[in-house]
Amino acid sequence: MNAQVRSAEAGTGAAGPAPFIEFENASITYGKGARAVQALAPTSLKITEGEFMALVGPSGCGKSTILKMVGELLKPSTGYVFVAGREIGANPIRIGMAYQNPTLLPWLNIRDNVMLPLKIVPPFRQAFRAKRKGEFRDRVEALLKQVGLAGFAEKYPYQLSGGMMQRANLCRALVHDPDLLLLDEPFGALDQFTREELWAVMQDLWLSKKLTVMLVTHDLREAAYLASRICVMSARPGRILDDQIVDLPRPRTIDMTFQPDFVELNQKLRAMIVGARGGTGIVSHQPGTA
Amino acid sequence: MERILDTLREKGASTALILGFFVAWELFCLVANISDILLPRPTQIVAALVKFWPAIWPHTYQTLYTTLVGFSIGVAIGLFLGVLIGSSRLAYDTAYPLLVGFSSIPKVAVVPIFVLWYGAGTVPAILTAMIICIFPIVVNVATGIATVEPELEDVMKTLKASKLDILWNVSLPRSMPYFFAALKVAITLAFVGSVVAETVASNRGIGNMMMIASSSFNVPLVFAGLFVLAGLGVTLYVLFSLIEHRVTGWAHRKTDLASP
Numbered sequence: 001m002n003a004q005v006r007s008a009e010a011g012t013g014a015a016g017p018a019p020f021i022e023f024e025n026a027s028i029t030y031g032k033g034a035r036a037v038q039a040l041a042p043t044s045l046k047i048t049e050g051e052f053m054a055l056v057g058p059s060g061c062g063k064s065t066i067l068k069m070v071g072e073l074l075k076p077s078t079g080y081v082f083v084a085g086r087e088i089g090a091n092p093i094r095i096g097m098a099y100q101n102p103t104l105l106p107w108l109n110i111r112d113n114v115m116l117p118l119k120i121v122p123p124f125r126q127a128f129r130a131k132r133k134g135e136f137r138d139r140v141e142a143l144l145k146q147v148g149l150a151g152f153a154e155k156y157p158y159q160l161s162g163g164m165m166q167r168a169n170l171c172r173a174l175v176h177d178p179d180l181l182l183l184d185e186p187f188g189a190l191d192q193f194t195r196e197e198l199w200a201v202m203q204d205l206w207l208s209k210k211l212t213v214m215l216v217t218h219d220l221r222e223a224a225y226l227a228s229r230i231c232v233m234s235a236r237p238g239r240i241l242d243d244q245i246v247d248l249p250r251p252r253t254i255d256m257t258f259q260p261d262f263v264e265l266n267q268k269l270r271a272m273i274v275g276a277r278g279g280t281g282i283v284s285h286q287p288g289t290a
Numbered sequence: 291m292e293r294i295l296d297t298l299r300e301k302g303a304s305t306a307l308i309l310g311f312f313v314a315w316e317l318f319c320l321v322a323n324i325s326d327i328l329l330p331r332p333t334q335i336v337a338a339l340v341k342f343w344p345a346i347w348p349h350t351y352q353t354l355y356t357t358l359v360g361f362s363i364g365v366a367i368g369l370f371l372g373v374l375i376g377s378s379r380l381a382y383d384t385a386y387p388l389l390v391g392f393s394s395i396p397k398v399a400v401v402p403i404f405v406l407w408y409g410a411g412t413v414p415a416i417l418t419a420m421i422i423c424i425f426p427i428v429v430n431v432a433t434g435i436a437t438v439e440p441e442l443e444d445v446m447k448t449l450k451a452s453k454l455d456i457l458w459n460v461s462l463p464r465s466m467p468y469f470f471a472a473l474k475v476a477i478t479l480a481f482v483g484s485v486v487a488e489t490v491a492s493n494r495g496i497g498n499m500m501m502i503a504s505s506s507f508n509v510p511l512v513f514a515g516l517f518v519l520a521g522l523g524v525t526l527y528v529l530f531s532l533i534e535h536r537v538t539g540w541a542h543r544k545t546d547l548a549s550p
Contacts, residue, residue, distance in 0.1 A: 022311060068444070072448070092450075095449070099445070101441045103439050103441050103464070104543070105460065107464075116459065117449050118461070119455075119459065120449045121449050133538070173445075
């Protein structure tokens, strides 16, 4: 790891609140030599604490790559990622993550599945034995209730529908009070109605916990419904084409998604992504042209 | 009541087949007038089993003992290697070719080497039983551990879980169905190993008893030995199936987990 620990604030001046996460010319290149593919062009991006940020763009554009860098699953090939003003890894922040695949453990019931992070993440880890039957149990119970899974703690994952599993997956991502929630198309595999229900659940969670969320999605309505800010990315090598604040009032409702201003926003995003795909529906592969 | 009927219907067919097999065997020998030196009738075999039981019992004990000791050591080694190979790509790539090489040696062929090292008796039988069990367990456990969903691994890594955390909470429990599937194969193989070793180089054990019985043309006793081996094998298989169902019921969920 680069031992360099420095303030991300140094070059940015004092405008606005300090960013919680900052990318400084971070890029990702897979492979080596002639076969190297640049997945993400050097990208600079700031995310403020408490923001709900959505990343949209054509498939293969590096949206998930950005998420993985924040989750310390990938190191930038060039550039830096800062968290809370220091290089990533220097500040221990708690992260919750949820993918499209709920990956609940089939041998544990929903309560124990949701409790899993408490078994691993300090400071909960140290108290796990003492509190698993008391405080932690209540914490899980409260969270399950909040996502509409009250009474399902004793069930096993296979007894749940896809939407319910995804609710449990969200609980697992939130149970250890993360500072940051990373969502990679969490509602992608659900039917329209279940998805819209879960948008409402997600919005409630965000409004009540005020955490920072990064959401990767294909669904533009989803991005516009949930996010306070949307970044549109170009086709590979990915870079950020557009960055805009969504200032629709909260809490948003499904009805609002049919209002003119919402539809207009959607169409604008759509046009940008169609443009980014080259307009033909074929993703242009031009490694090296950032 | 309905449940008992259901069980009967389920087990009925297989029980009928087993009984039918022995009845057919008995009738065939009687009708074709086959000498008991060639193929004794089941009733004669059972009679031999009862008659010689005091003599058979020490051999049975010996075979069971060598098989179980060899099996236990083999399972321990297999589990350890499986975890090691399954949790590291490097270990997998490095060790796998050697392992395949070892496993493709017919285990019977190594018995003379064990005899050379340890003399005839208990140790070669234990070692043969052990070595024959290792491979299926290594392969299955390694597969179970190596096929953890990458998304789940990512989730664990963002929680800053250590390799041991992941192994203990995710990979090991996940590989249990694979492990038990391998155990059932391995226990049957372990009997093959110990009996082969006893046949070649031992003065105790069911394998040895069958050799002696056949050289004195006591064919019903030879078959009695087979019956004992079949009995032991089935008993242990059932035992592991029961443990498997308790430990990894979640992997066979449809039939009984739904109604706890």
